Amino acid sequence: MNEMEMHMNIAILGLGTVGSGACEAVKSAIDLEVTRILVRRPKPEYADLQTEDIDDILNDPNIDLVAECIGGIHPALEYVLGAMEHGKHVVTANKALVSAHFEELENCARKNGVQFRFTPSAGGGIPWLYNLQRAGRCDTIEEVHGIVNGTCNYILDLMHTKGLDFAEVLRDAQELGYAESDPGADIEGWDTQRKCVISANLAFRTVIPEDSVPVLGIHHILAEDIAFFNENGLTCRLLMNASLQGDAVSAYVEPTLLTSAALESGVGTNYNMVSLTGKNVGPLSFYGQGAGKMPTGTSLVHDIIDIKDGISFSPSASTGPAPSKVDNTKTSHPYYFRIAAGASFPEEPIASEQVRNSYRYITTKPMTVSDAHALASRYENAFVAGYKE
Amino acid sequence: MNEMEMHMNIAILGLGTVGSGACEAVKSAIDLEVTRILVRRPKPEYADLQTEDIDDILNDPNIDLVAECIGGIHPALEYVLGAMEHGKHVVTANKALVSAHFEELENCARKNGVQFRFTPSAGGGIPWLYNLQRAGRCDTIEEVHGIVNGTCNYILDLMHTKGLDFAEVLRDAQELGYAESDPGADIEGWDTQRKCVISANLAFRTVIPEDSVPVLGIHHILAEDIAFFNENGLTCRLLMNASLQGDAVSAYVEPTLLTSAALESGVGTNYNMVSLTGKNVGPLSFYGQGAGKMPTGTSLVHDIIDIKDGISFSPSASTGPAPSKVDNTKTSHPYYFRIAAGASFPEEPIASEQVRNSYRYITTKPMTVSDAHALASRYENAFVAGYKE
Incomplete structure (x- = not known):
């Protein structure tokens, strides 16, 4: 051929x-x-x-x-x-x-x-990966992020707009064919982790091991969390994130709290939206169906x-030194932790807190992604999300 | 070569x-x-x-x-x-x-x-036109629409969010370099008309004459119009629109009233967002900087x-019969007319009306684009916009 x-x-x-x-x-x-x-x-x-x-x-x-x-x-x-x-x-x-x-x-x-x-x-x-490598041909991709899992987006959107419980919406999504009968890979964030790895590999012309990308899923989210977000004008979406940090890459997956100014907060039902920032082109976003037969x-x-048609595609490191490792110690933003009322939480990172319905609703000062994910791993049924800067 | x-x-x-x-x-x-x-x-x-x-x-x-x-x-x-x-x-x-x-x-x-x-x-x-022709290679493009003029978007966004007058924001945009010293082609919609023609030509593999695409601009918009839209939860954006209608193309440019569910209502400052609907792929949207040096x-x-790299690009009619003419008599939706309180308006299309501040604020029943644009041409300082279905 x-x-x-x-x-x-x-x-x-x-x-x-x-x-x-x-x-x-x-x-x-x-x-x-x-x-x-x-x-x-x-x-x-x-x-x-x-x-x-x-x-x-x-x-x-x-x-x-x-x-x-x-x-x-x-x-x-x-x-x-x-x-x-x-x-x-x-x-x-x-x-x-x-x-x-x-x-x-x-x-x-x-x-x-x-x-x-x-x-x-x-x-x-969405022609995301094709355009990501196309953009990199005469530009430096500085970061990528986005909603890449339609199941999670469907669940979060319906919890926000209909006030339903997680389990209820999941059942609904399964009936509609938007969620698998075994939804673990979606709701625990592993599907999003894989798409984060693939996107980061293309964006930064590198090879990131899957298990170096920390993940927070949406499986512990409660109607109470959503009520708190709605009261504060925030929309929760599961996002992948990856950015150049010197000679390393920061990469992580977490539920993210967005203001209405963020385009992603307008992404409804099972749609996806993925974005890049190029040094030359600035932000570019791509929206469409992230799954489905046709x-x-x-x-x-x-x-x-x-x-x-012989159209070129250069995914691998050919135009410069590829960053060699994942490092989430230099990326930081405030976090939301909803933990049991009786659970202990370190004093130092707390910026504000409410206690109600037998839960503590904590907003932290800016924390590094690595610190926040380590702290989140201490709680079994907590819901943890990052605030979008 | x-x-x-x-x-x-x-x-x-x-x-x-x-x-x-x-x-x-x-x-x-x-x-x-x-x-x-x-x-x-x-x-x-x-x-x-x-x-x-x-x-x-x-x-x-x-x-x-x-x-x-x-x-x-x-x-x-x-x-x-x-x-x-x-x-x-x-x-x-x-x-x-x-x-x-x-x-x-x-x-x-x-x-x-x-x-x-x-x-x-x-x-x-935004790699819009490249992706539009790429999408058409194994799909039927049914419609395209979008925000393709950053100057108008900047003016409309700041009028909505800051409550400023048109003239004030235009001056501001000119100082920032977002608007030309002679802004006519932008605010009267002619720039958007040209981009509509180019997009429709690629989408439908046809050749549309510029002057067959009717245009309503934003130059007559008042702070009073924006106040009315804000009260009703609507956001005004200038959109190009083109769709297949049998063997014709419907194509027009008009200010459009969007609910918060529309992605375009979240497009701020001078950004652009352009979308296509493919029979196979469904809706795809592309967002980014519509102008600027880099x-x-x-x-x-x-x-x-x-x-x-020898990447193919097939803009012209090669895979089927191209639609041959522009016909806006089969596309219809409700319209907003803000006219002087003393001005007459045909009774039949009115769905609802308010009179205040010496203006009539009329929302019509669904009207064809051709009828609405013809009616709009009768008023000198009216602001007319379509409601997005």
Whole structure:
């Protein structure tokens, strides 16, 4: 496959939400054809394209590109590496895979002279990662942040606007298909952590280990917390954050209290909004559907078209020294801690406090992210959020 | 110049805001070099690069690309056409030029086998037009809308938040450099009209004549209007709008009354936000600086890098029948008319009315855009705005 070739044959691995969306979106594109589909259980509507054997795809010299839509690490990793070793380009929406194996996947693509793209892995239908690397071509990306988990946003938005309990809204979200039956990865913030890692890697041309990004989730939030925020004109959203700090990167995930001046406070239901600040361009924000069959499938097909058209994509450190480590000791802002009325809290960081409904509602002085997350880990059922500066 | 060539020589026409921003942003890009600058008055800092004679650039076979930063129609049009006829790619931020001569410029580029790009001509630093055409590659763009004039947004935002008069804020904006000394093109909506034409042309792969897009400006807005909007929880923003209506396009520019649920109501000071709705991807919005030296200059350099890297861009009708005309008789919503207390107004469209401060504040039933704009043209100092459905 070279840049001038006009037709591209595609194999799709997995026919779940993203895979079936990509199958459908390909139909609106020119010169792309799905010629093989890997399925676990045969489906009558794709009888002539499907196989249960990955080798049928790896060993087919007519397949130019593999779209991985299985999800999870195994066997997705082996299939993706295998495809690249067989000279096939790869696109994926798999954030778990890209976040955990970024360097290995990048190296494999480079070694085999193929393209590896993953725009829908953070932001779903939003062309966030594509534009993030595009922006970095003649600018210095200073920070990225945003709402990248639609499940959490849906829950927080409905708690704010309808005054409902967490459990109630979660059930509602599950019925609507906005939340998984096992919602842990979303509500505990791990999904947002992965998208933070991928975004920071592209923004700062580095490789951050997942477990170096501290996470506070939304699973302990109560209607009482939301009532307190509403009274104070604040909106709570789960944000990823990453910024350049000298030769290190500050990166963390936490519920964040926003005033009405912040664009993110206007992001409703299950939508996402992701932002960068460039030294030249200033702030840029991107808003849209962060998940869903057609948005994510379409975003995957855009990556395929970019590869077919020979559009360059430079995710790795090529234009300067990459920051080498995560350091959250230089980023600070005030925090909100809602803990049990009887629980102890260090005196020094407290800026103000209310006690009511058997809870202490504490607003701290500015604390470093590392100190605040360490302190938060001492409380089992507390809800902790950062104030946006 | 072919896609594989690594180095690109650039001539910049004009060293105003955009031209000097582009000169600076080029320094952060790889393999780009400014080798000639067209100036009206020589400037000591570019002594060795500058010329006052366009032929020095057109006839220089070592120049691969011309970045037009003069603005206005003449002589920009002649220079740009000349450059393409001499086999040079062209990029421009010149909305007046692109809006008025879209077809001629596209045809000239195609005929001469060169690239013509104009991303900063609508949205400034926001990669709006690039992403609009990218989205259209495997999706049907159903509508576009947005805030594309920072001057108007700054004026409306400060009138809302500070309760100031139009004239006061305009003076303030002029002092800050957010408004021109002759602000007519901005406040009367003509700048927004041009960006609407360019966006609609790309979205719907058509060519819309400027004068077929009706415009209502913000120049007659009073502090009394803003007070009325604030009382009703509404925010006023100047929006461009264009949508597919069968085989026609509806396109218009008008001040628009938004509830707090609309993202655009959170767009403050001189920022821009532009949105598309794709059949597959759903709504996508892009937010950032719509003007200014470094944002716009950087956006122009991204267009240059895209050309250098051989990134495709298909603005013209290639994938389906293009809608052929503007028709605003099928788009309708309620309107706000603030007219003199003694002025007459047809009875039939009135939904509700207040009279105070010697003005009639009328909210209409849903009216077609064509009817409402025709009615608005009957009043000399009225302020008219559409309600966002």
